[in-house]
Amino acid sequence: MRKITRRVFLGASAAVGAVALAELTGVKDSFAQRRGAGVVNLYSSRHYNTDKRLYTDFERQTGIRVNLIEGKGDELLERIKSEGKNSPADILMTVNAAILWQAQQDGLFIPVNSRILRERIPPYLRDPANHWFGFSKRARVIMYNKSKVSPSELSTYEDLASPKWKGRLVMRSSTNIYNQSLVANMIVRIGKERTERWVRGLVANFARPPEGNDSAQIEAVAAGIADLTIANTYYLVRYANDPRKREVYDRVGVFFPDQRGAGVHINISGGGVLRHAPNKENAIRFLEYLVSPSAQDYFARGNNEYPVVKGVKLEPVLAQWGTFKEDTTGVAKQGPNLAEAIRIMDRAGWK
Numbered sequence: 381m382r383k384i385t386r387r388v389f390l391g392a393s394a395a396v397g398a399v400a401l402a403e404l405t406g407v408k409d410s411f412a413q414r415r416g417a418g419v420v421n422l423y424s425s426r427h428y429n430t431d432k433r434l435y436t437d438f439e440r441q442t443g444i445r446v447n448l449i450e451g452k453g454d455e456l457l458e459r460i461k462s463e464g465k466n467s468p469a470d471i472l473m474t475v476n477a478a479i480l481w482q483a484q485q486d487g488l489f490i491p492v493n494s495r496i497l498r499e500r501i502p503p504y505l506r507d508p509a510n511h512w513f514g515f516s517k518r519a520r521v522i523m524y525n526k527s528k529v530s531p532s533e534l535s536t537y538e539d540l541a542s543p544k545w546k547g548r549l550v551m552r553s554s555t556n557i558y559n560q561s562l563v564a565n566m567i568v569r570i571g572k573e574r575t576e577r578w579v580r581g582l583v584a585n586f587a588r589p590p591e592g593n594d595s596a597q598i599e600a601v602a603a604g605i606a607d608l609t610i611a612n613t614y615y616l617v618r619y620a621n622d623p624r625k626r627e628v629y630d631r632v633g634v635f636f637p638d639q640r641g642a643g644v645h646i647n648i649s650g651g652g653v654l655r656h657a658p659n660k661e662n663a664i665r666f667l668e669y670l671v672s673p674s675a676q677d678y679f680a681r682g683n684n685e686y687p688v689v690k691g692v693k694l695e696p697v698l699a700q701w702g703t704f705k706e707d708t709t710g711v712a713k714q715g716p717n718l719a720e721a722i723r724i725m726d727r728a729g730w731k
């Protein structure tokens with residue numbers, strides 16, 4: 381009896397969803413009507429055009445409608461917390477493992493026991509207890525001015541603290557989660573004390589106080605303000621693929637550090653199913669869909685990131701750079717070391 385009633389309800393609400401859904405974004409009020417229906421409510425800090433194709437493709441395959449609410453990661457987190465039990469959100473999709481870890485600490489996610497997700501996503505790119513999963517990889521690498529630095533001079537992240545790079549390094553602010561995660565990852569790799577020495581060495585080599593995002597660092601390297609930086613690869617791909625900015629790309633080389641050691645620092649775009657999700661089964665289906673080859677292609681390509689599933693074709697510029705050894709220590713270890721990383725950066729005077 382209960383089942384039948386539920387099914388009737390599902391059918392009626394699915395129709396409501398179908399009408400309004402083409403507009404996708406900004407439709408907040410009608411969430412309540414669609415609760416429990418053939419929908420999945422996705423809170424995402426991603427805003428890439430290819431993601432739209434992803435949602436259409438999923439809808440076509442499953443009949444489950446995707447409602448999208450976009451916002452910055454921290455805003456979405458706050459919103460989910462303040463909505464509490466009444467939150468219509470099924471999935472939180474955001475960037476950075478440490479943020480996902482924090483959301484997990486706040487009790488926002490439920491574990492998802494999915495063989496598909498476990499089999500397709502390597503263990504180092506997800507929470508060991510299955511609260512969240514990485515769906516694309518971001519590689520934070522060394523970038524250098526080709527006329528000033530030879531790749532033969534480069535080796536490891538730690539080497540960037542060497543006095544030979546004095547006044548030659550630009551870095552984004554320590555308030556940025558990418559650098560915080562990198563330092564947290566270094567704590568995992570080499571311990572607190574060595575990490576602190578490393579960070580102090582980096583700061584001593586800064587060509588200027590930190591300003592701007594990863595793109596600003598790359599442009600500073602291209603312009604000769606500094607010789608080196610550490611940045612996420614997808615920022616440089618944007619310069620490669622924009623004819624008006626190609627000049628920047630032509631001046632900057634990519635170096636994958638630590639190839640004889642722990643490998644390149646990796647982070648993720650990822651997400652999980654929320655504790656109060658009204659459509660948990662649909663949410664799990666959506667996450668499982670994200671590791672299908674076509675979805676992996678859309679998802680990773682949306683921001684020129686690396687797919688997490690093996691065998692998916694890379695964006696051409698990434699493919700041209702070739703394969704490299706990745707740090708497989710586990711992105712889940714970064715969150716627990718984040719607070720210590722921030723303290724180290726503060727003590728070292730990394731603005």
Ligand SMILES: [Fe+2]
Pocket residue numbers: 612
């Ligand atoms: Fe970014």
